[in-house]
Amino acid sequence: MGSMFKVAIVTFPGSNCERDVQTVLSRVYKFQPDLVWHTRPRLGNYDAVVIPGGFSYGDRLRAGAIAAKSPVMKEVKRLADKHVPVLGVCNGFQILVEAGLLPGALTTNSSLRFVCKWTAVKVINNKTPFTLGYNKGHTFSMPIAHGEGRYFVDIKTLDTMKRKDQIVLVYSGDNPNGSIESIAGVCNEQGNVVGVMPHPERGSESILTPLGLNNSFGIFNSLKDYCIRTHA
Amino acid sequence: MTSLTSEEFRYLREKLRREPNDLELRVIEAEWSEHCSYKSSRKLIKQLPNKGKHVLLGPGSDAAALDVGDGYAITVHIESHNHPSVVEPYGGAATGVGGVIRDIVSMGTRPIALLNALRFGDIDKDAKSYSRSKWLFRNVVRGIADYGNCIGVPTVTGEVEFDASFDEYCLVDVASIGLGRTNRIIRNCASSGDYIILAGGATGREGMGGATFASKDMIEENRSAVQVPDPFEEKLLIEATMEAAEQHYIKALKDLGGGGLSCCLSELSDTLGVGFDVELSKVHSKENNLGPSDLMVSESQERMLFVTDSEKLKGLKKIFRKYDINFSLIGRVKNHHDLVLRFKGRTVGKMTSDLICHAPMSVRLSASPLYINEIKRASIPPIEPPSLQKVLLSMISSPSLANKSWVYEQYDHEVGARTVLKPGSSDAAVLRLTENKLISIKLDGNSKHCYLDPYYGTLGCLSESSRNVACTGAEPIGIIDHLQFGNPDDPQTFWSLEESVRAIIDFCKFMNIPVVGGKVSLYNETFKGPIKPTPVIGCLGIIEDAKWITGSALKPSRTIFILGLTYDEMGGSEYYEGYHKVTGGVVPRLELNADRLNRKTMLSLIHDNLVTCAHDCSKGGLAIALCEIALEGKTGLEINLDLIPNNCSRIDNLLFSESQSRFIFATSQPKDVENLLKSTPGLVYANIGNSSDSKTNKVIFTSLGSSVIHSSLAELEKNYNSLNRNMS
Numbered sequence: 001m002g003s004m005f006k007v008a009i010v011t012f013p014g015s016n017c018e019r020d021v022q023t024v025l026s027r028v029y030k031f032q033p034d035l036v037w038h039t040r041p042r043l044g045n046y047d048a049v050v051i052p053g054g055f056s057y058g059d060r061l062r063a064g065a066i067a068a069k070s071p072v073m074k075e076v077k078r079l080a081d082k083h084v085p086v087l088g089v090c091n092g093f094q095i096l097v098e099a100g101l102l103p104g105a106l107t108t109n110s111s112l113r114f115v116c117k118w119t120a121v122k123v124i125n126n127k128t129p130f131t132l133g134y135n136k137g138h139t140f141s142m143p144i145a146h147g148e149g150r151y152f153v154d155i156k157t158l159d160t161m162k163r164k165d166q167i168v169l170v171y172s173g174d175n176p177n178g179s180i181e182s183i184a185g186v187c188n189e190q191g192n193v194v195g196v197m198p199h200p201e202r203g204s205e206s207i208l209t210p211l212g213l214n215n216s217f218g219i220f221n222s223l224k225d226y227c228i229r230t231h232a
Numbered sequence: 233m234t235s236l237t238s239e240e241f242r243y244l245r246e247k248l249r250r251e252p253n254d255l256e257l258r259v260i261e262a263e264w265s266e267h268c269s270y271k272s273s274r275k276l277i278k279q280l281p282n283k284g285k286h287v288l289l290g291p292g293s294d295a296a297a298l299d300v301g302d303g304y305a306i307t308v309h310i311e312s313h314n315h316p317s318v319v320e321p322y323g324g325a326a327t328g329v330g331g332v333i334r335d336i337v338s339m340g341t342r343p344i345a346l347l348n349a350l351r352f353g354d355i356d357k358d359a360k361s362y363s364r365s366k367w368l369f370r371n372v373v374r375g376i377a378d379y380g381n382c383i384g385v386p387t388v389t390g391e392v393e394f395d396a397s398f399d400e401y402c403l404v405d406v407a408s409i410g411l412g413r414t415n416r417i418i419r420n421c422a423s424s425g426d427y428i429i430l431a432g433g434a435t436g437r438e439g440m441g442g443a444t445f446a447s448k449d450m451i452e453e454n455r456s457a458v459q460v461p462d463p464f465e466e467k468l469l470i471e472a473t474m475e476a477a478e479q480h481y482i483k484a485l486k487d488l489g490g491g492g493l494s495c496c497l498s499e500l501s502d503t504l505g506v507g508f509d510v511e512l513s514k515v516h517s518k519e520n521n522l523g524p525s526d527l528m529v530s531e532s533q534e535r536m537l538f539v540t541d542s543e544k545l546k547g548l549k550k551i552f553r554k555y556d557i558n559f560s561l562i563g564r565v566k567n568h569h570d571l572v573l574r575f576k577g578r579t580v581g582k583m584t585s586d587l588i589c590h591a592p593m594s595v596r597l598s599a600s601p602l603y604i605n606e607i608k609r610a611s612i613p614p615i616e617p618p619s620l621q622k623v624l625l626s627m628i629s630s631p632s633l634a635n636k637s638w639v640y641e642q643y644d645h646e647v648g649a650r651t652v653l654k655p656g657s658s659d660a661a662v663l664r665l666t667e668n669k670l671i672s673i674k675l676d677g678n679s680k681h682c683y684l685d686p687y688y689g690t691l692g693c694l695s696e697s698s699r700n701v702a703c704t705g706a707e708p709i710g711i712i713d714h715l716q717f718g719n720p721d722d723p724q725t726f727w728s729l730e731e732s733v734r735a736i737i738d739f740c741k742f743m744n745i746p747v748v749g750g751k752v753s754l755y756n757e758t759f760k761g762p763i764k765p766t767p768v769i770g771c772l773g774i775i776e777d778a779k780w781i782t783g784s785a786l787k788p789s790r791t792i793f794i795l796g797l798t799y800d801e802m803g804g805s806e807y808y809e810g811y812h813k814v815t816g817g818v819v820p821r822l823e824l825n826a827d828r829l830n831r832k833t834m835l836s837l838i839h840d841n842l843v844t845c846a847h848d849c850s851k852g853g854l855a856i857a858l859c860e861i862a863l864e865g866k867t868g869l870e871i872n873l874d875l876i877p878n879n880c881s882r883i884d885n886l887l888f889s890e891s892q893s894r895f896i897f898a899t900s901q902p903k904d905v906e907n908l909l910k911s912t913p914g915l916v917y918a919n920i921g922n923s924s925d926s927k928t929n930k931v932i933f934t935s936l937g938s939s940v941i942h943s944s945l946a947e948l949e950k951n952y953n954s955l956n957r958n959m960s
Contacts, residue, residue, distance in 0.1 A: 013555065014467055016384030020649040037554075053647075055382045058464025111960070114377055116644045117637075145381070145644040202646045207664065207778060210657065211785070 005047040005227040007033045010076060012067045016054030017089065017201060024201045025050075029220050038067070043075040047227050048085040048129070051076070051092030053145070053199060063106065063148045064094030073099045085129035085223060086193040090146055093185075093195030102186055102195045103161060104153035110178025114147035118210055119198060120172040121184045125165045128191045130200075133222035139172045142203030142216035149197040151179035151186070164189050169196060235261050243592045248583065255525045255573065255581045259588060262491035262529050263498055266754050269591035272720040273752040276733040284746035286709045288417065292503075294335040294487060295410065296748035297417055298710055300774060302666055305417055307410035309335040310675075310714045310770060311489075312753045316439075316458040317375075317404040321368045325375030325404050326461035327439075327533050332408045333385060334487030334536060337470050340418035340477035341410030344648055345663055346380045348390040348406045349675040349714075349768045353399030355631050355958075361399035368402045370959065375461070376406065377642040382463035383470060387643035388651055388673075389661035394631045395679055395809075397764040401756070405714050405768050407675060411665060416477055420484035422504045422539045424567045429545075430493075431552055431559035432469045432535040433462060436518030439492070439531025465534040465557075472555040473536065481548040484539035494528045494588075496537050498571050502585035504539075509572045510563035512580070524575040539565060594720070601724035607684065611816025614808070616884050621941050623811055623884070624855055629951035630810045631958075633852045635863075638956040657864060658783040659700035659848055662775065670775040672706035675768055678851070680804035681890075683764035685819040686728040689804065690735035690767050692820055695827050695892045697771035698743070699848035702831045703895065705780030705838045706773025711740055713750040713769055718762020720754050728765040729754075736767075742824045748772075782838050784847040786865035788926040791902035793909075795830045796894030797916045798854060798878040800885050806852045807888035820892045826916070827893040833912055834895045842905050849894040855887040855941070857896055859931060859948055868928045868945060871921035873935040883935060898923060 007025055011018045018035055025031040033050075036043065043049070056067035067073070073095070080086050080101060088096040096102045109115060120141045123134040134140075153161065158180065161167055169185035177197070185196035196219075203209060203216035234241065234257055244252055244260055252260065266272060282290040288297040288305055295309035313328025329346060336343045350372060353365035369392075380387045385408070439459035476482050486500045493515075501508040512524045522530070538559075540548055552559045566572075571588060573581035617623050627633055640655035652670060653662035660674035676697040682689030698708045713736055718725040729752075740747050756763045775781060786792075802808050803817030837843050845865065849857040854876070862869050873886060880886040899905045902919060909917045924930065931948060933941040 014382070014464055016467075016647055020647070024649065054384060055464065055467070058382060058462075058467070060464070114381055114642050114644070116646060117641050143646045145646055147381075199646065202649050205649075207652055208646075208649060210654065211783070 005031050007031045007048045007050060008036045008043055008046040009033055009050050009052055010036050010038065010072055011052070012038045012056035012070065014054055014056045014058050015052055017052040017199065021050050021052045021201045024204045025220060028204050029224055038070045038072045040072060043079060046079065046084060048223055049076055049079055051088040051095050053090030053092060056091055056095065064091060064098040067095045068098035077101060080193050083190065083192050085226060087130055088195040089199055089201065090197055093197055094148065096193060096195045101193050102188055103157055103166070104151055104186065106148050107150045107152050108148050109150050115176055116143065116145040117176065118143050118213060119174065119176050121169045121198060122172040124170055125168045125187065127165065128168055128187050128194050129226035130194050130219050130222050131168055133218045133225055140214040140216055140218065142198040142200055144176055144198045146197055149177040149179070151183040153180060161186065168194055236264065240264060240592060247587050253581065255528065256583055258525045258529050259494040259498070259581065262494040263588050264591035268491050268495050270752055271591045271594045272596050272754060273715070273729065274593060276730060277750065277752065279733070279737055280747040281737065281740050282746050282748065284710065287746055287748055288414070290748055291750065294338040297339060298748060299414060300665060300669065302669065303414055304665060305341070305412055305414040306671060307336050307339045307341045308407065308712055308772060309749055310405060310407035310712045311751055312403060312405045312714055312716060314403050314716065314753060314756055317372055318401055320458040321371035321402070322375040323458050323461055325372040326379040327459040328404055328406045329376055329379040330461055330463065330466050330533055331489045332406045333383065333466065336408045336410035337473050338485045338487045338536065339410060340416050341412035342474055343385045343408050343470070344411045344650060345409040345661065346385050346387040346406060347673060347675050347770070348376055348387065349677050350390065350392045351398050351403035351679065351766065352394050353401065354396045355394055364400065372402060372404055373639050373642055379461055379463045381644045383467045384647050386645045386647045386651055388645050388663060389655055390640065391675055391677065392636055392639060393677065393679060395764065397679065400758045401763060403716055403756070403766055405675065407712065407770055409671065409673060418477060418482055418485050420504055422484050422506050422565045424506065424565055426483060426539050426541050426565040427545055427561055428508060428510065428563040428565065429538040429540065429559050430515055430535060430562050431538060431557055433465050433532050434516050434518045434558060435522065435527055435530050435532045437526065437530065440526070440529055459531050459533045462534050468555040468557055469534055469536060472551050472557050476548055476551050479547055481544045481551070482538055482540055486537045488535040488537060490531065492529050492531045498585045498588035500537060501571055502589040507566040507568035507570045507572065508563055509566050511574045513576045514560045514562045516558050516560045524573060524580045596720050596726045597723040598727040598730055599723035600727055604684065607816040611814065614812040614814055616882055620884060620887060621943060624941055625943070625947070625951045627806060627811055627852055628856060628859055628948060629954040630806065631955050632810065633806055633856055634955035635952045636955065638959045652781060653704060653783055657785060659703040662704050662781055668778050670778065670781065672701045672704040672773040672775055673770065674700040675770045676700065677766050677768040678804070679764035679766045680809050681819045682732065682766060684804045686731035686765045687735045688819045688821055690732040691739055691822040692892050693767060693769040694736065694739040695822055696848060696850050697769045699831060699895065701771045701773035702835050703782060703784065703846040703848055704775065705782045706775045707835065708745050708771050708773045710748040710772045711745050711769060712748060713767055714753065715750070716753045716756050716763065716766040716768070718755065718757045722762065725762050732765060732767045739824070743828060779841060780838055782843055782846050784845050784861050784864050786845050786861040786867045786869060786898055786923050788867050788923055790844055790898035790900055790923045791919060792869060792871065792896060792898050792921045792923065793905060793917060794876060794894060794896050794920050795833060795917045796826070797891065798876060798880055798886055798889050798894065799891045800880050801889050801891050802885055805888055805890045820890050822892045829915060830893045830895060833909070833915055834897065837897065837905060837908065840908070842899050842901050843897045844900060846895060846897040849896060850890060853888040853890050855933070861896065862931050862945060863949055863952055866945065868924035868930045869921060870924065870932040873933050873940060875918050875920045877916045877918050883940065
């Protein structure tokens with residue numbers, strides 16, 4: 001049964017992964033994804049929002065900094081306040097952090113180099129719309145591809161985040177970018193806005209998954225389960 | 233001072249029936265440069281076979297187009313950016329990527345992959361060139377990475393070779409693949425009254441005379457002739473062009489590369505068979521005081537030229553505004569055949585496009601190089617080292633053979649969600665085109681072989697890239713070539729070019745694979761003289777069924793086979809050159825019949841689903857190839873060297889010979905494989921050993937009952953990662 005859940009994929013000049021997310025959401029998960037250009041004044045009723053990866057505004061100033069000031073982000077915030085699930089992937093995560101929808105900052109990788117490879121991650125919070133299909137502690141893999149993915153936050157905020165269960169994913173084993181406590185993904189206090197550095201859209205199909213790895217099919221599948229539940 | 237020869241100048245004056253003015257002379261200099269006119273090589277490359285059932289558009293367009301069925305076409309193009317990268321490696325390499333991408337975009341197709349082939353000087357710690365080579369290597373890789381990553385086109389495969397002949401120099405070859413609907417390919421057309429629009433980056437004083445600069449020996453560093461990259465602008469240009477092509481808003485399209493507006497305007501008007509009236513003061517520029525000749529020869533990046541009619545212009549403008557792209561209407565298409573250049577209303581140049589685009593061909597002399605015979609005479613086989621284990625460990629840690637994850641992990645090779653076989657996991661990159669159709673592609677070069685014997689060296693590159701593509705399960709459908717040589721005035725250099733072209737003709741005619749695109753780069757010289765002849769060959773293959781996709785990782789408990797015969801062909805091998813520091817000996821020959829038979833056999837085994845991993849034997853020979861599949865699959869193996877079909881006089885030759893046409897593969901159905909191979913007349917093959925069960929992590933080669941190589945995977949891995957450690 002194909003679901004008719006609508007997902008807005010918010011696209012900025014320099015976004016790169018919007019078509020990948022769109023193809024995977026429609027072909028693999030049967031969502032109805034729309035590419036929404038950043039100048040759209042109103043975001044209608046969407047069941048979820050994805051801010052895809054890329055180099056919005058060429059990473060000028062700081063990754064995500066310019067896109068975060070774009071008028072469409074006020075609309076994203078409006079939907080987030082209405083508990084609509086919002087996922088930021090890679091540059092999308094950077095934009096959500098710059099827009100103040102998520103805590104912390106994403107800084108240059110400790111290697112000072114861009115890094116692209118498959119990494120294992122572990123589920124810490126399985127209550128978000130994007131992880132509810134997983135068990136806590138479950139480990140799976142998806143690719144990272146970023147130069148500024150080193151998550152940083154001050155210790156006080158980190159403690160609060162832990163208390164409020166805002167750490168969603170951590171790298172398991174190798175910490176590829178030097179993130180504090182190997183953090184790969186976080187959420188807001190309500191749990192509906194999630195940012196991750198790895199790319200779930202690149203790990204959703206078995207043909208693209210290296211042999212022997214568990215891929216990230218469960219991320220968007222969790223979203224689908226969440227949409228079905230909230231509409232039931 | 234003009235860069236034209238006195239004959240060229242005389243020819244120009246005769247055709248014009250007057251003296252050219254300064255502007256006209258600069259336009260002619262750009263377009264008649266070797267870089268743009270192929271005046272030395274055109275006669276040769278015209279002989280390359282370029283027809284085939286898949287070919288929609290062959291050489292002559294910005295990129296070649298191949299029909300891959302189901303209504304889709306792929307486009308492909310290869311370029312180098314050697315001269316600029318030597319001077320400014322980051323910007324030179326990055327703008328090389330930008331240029332090749334625009335060639336793909338100008339066909340109306342979306343770029344889906346980038347590839348590269350890189351060559352640097354010696355980066356051994358004690359080499360004289362160590363710090364400069366390392367600086368070039370580091371910054372070229374970063375330039376390619378930053379540009380490709382930002383525009384969201386995955387860099388899916390590459391190769392890197394180090395050789396002392398590239399000290400103080402480097403070769404940076406980049407290729408790109410595009411994908412689009414066959415009926416959306418832009419087939420340039422124009423009629424009188426159409427608008428000529430320049431869109432993208434503003435024109436400034438960058439890359440002034442770059443094409444002319446690339447057509448001279450490198451004597452002095454000239455940083456102002458290197459262009460400045462802006463990948464964000466390129467990304468906007470890609471998206472806007474894709475949207476405009478989708479809406480059929482474009483009648484003709486061409487990218488601005490070497491020679492800037494000079495080459496772009498003249499070549500487009502010449503191929504369209506129409507005249508252009510251009511007002512240069514309309515060009516949007518970075519500074520106010522640019523004169524008409526600056527505007528004509530600037531090589532500012534991220535610019536494209538559009539031709540469209542008044543009806544479509546409105547839609548096109550709207551798309552440019554959506555993406556914040558600057559553009560200017562710089563002229564109109566006319567019924568004559570001239571390129572008319574005006575500046576603030578005044579005519580500043582007027583020549584027929586035909587004259588500009590057809591430089592008089594240069595006559596080049598050719599003579600077999602003296603060094604080839606000298607080296608043959610001088611070469612004495614080195615003494616066999618006492619420990620082949622030590623040799624193997626040293627070779628696998630040499631920069632040319634070592635693991636390159638430091639390079640490819642800096643490239644986003646996953647964006648686009650098409651990359652099925654990723655760098656390091658197979659012989660060639662495999663990308664998904666449609667649900668069940670995939671493309672396989674690999675670039676290969678071998679300057680060491682080509683230096684000793686450009687004919688057999690080039691044949692080897694052709695065979696290697698075809699073998700690599702076949703190992704992934706793909707049938708080759710097209711070849712691209714990039715011919716890089718020194719100064720063609722030197723008859724010995726020109727002879728090497730001729731030999732290389734002769735090899736491509738022989739191979740492609742015999743195999744019935746068309747040459748769909750290519751490029752020639754000459755004047756690759758330093759104060760020490762010409763580079764080693766370096767043709768880089770790319771092979772494109774199609775995988776018709778996703779079940780056939782085959783990687784190179786060895787799995788436990790498999791039987792290992794070899795196809796092909798190993799000869800005492802040590803000339804130009806990594807073993808001779810890298811380990812023994814010996815230049816000389818016999819370069820691997822290629823027997824076309826055996827080459828085809830082995831490749832077809834490899835493919836039919838894969839298509840019968842009998843193969844779990846496949847790998848070709850090339851640089852470093854059989855020993856390195858076996859270590860590579862073991863390391864990739866984290867699985868040990870045991871090989872009986874006595875079973876390997878060979879004509880070798882020594883065991884070190886057997887291990888490290890780079891004889892062509894050989895494959896190794898593993899299977900879980902050895903009986904079925906044996907039956908198929910037995911029934912293939914003329915085939916040379918053998919069952920040579922097994923991979924170990926999952927617990928034994930050793931690589932063991934035995935001969936006459938005792939072990940020649942006995943190494944743990946951990947020890948091999950440590951040596952294999954030496955380049956990554958050195959660069960991190």
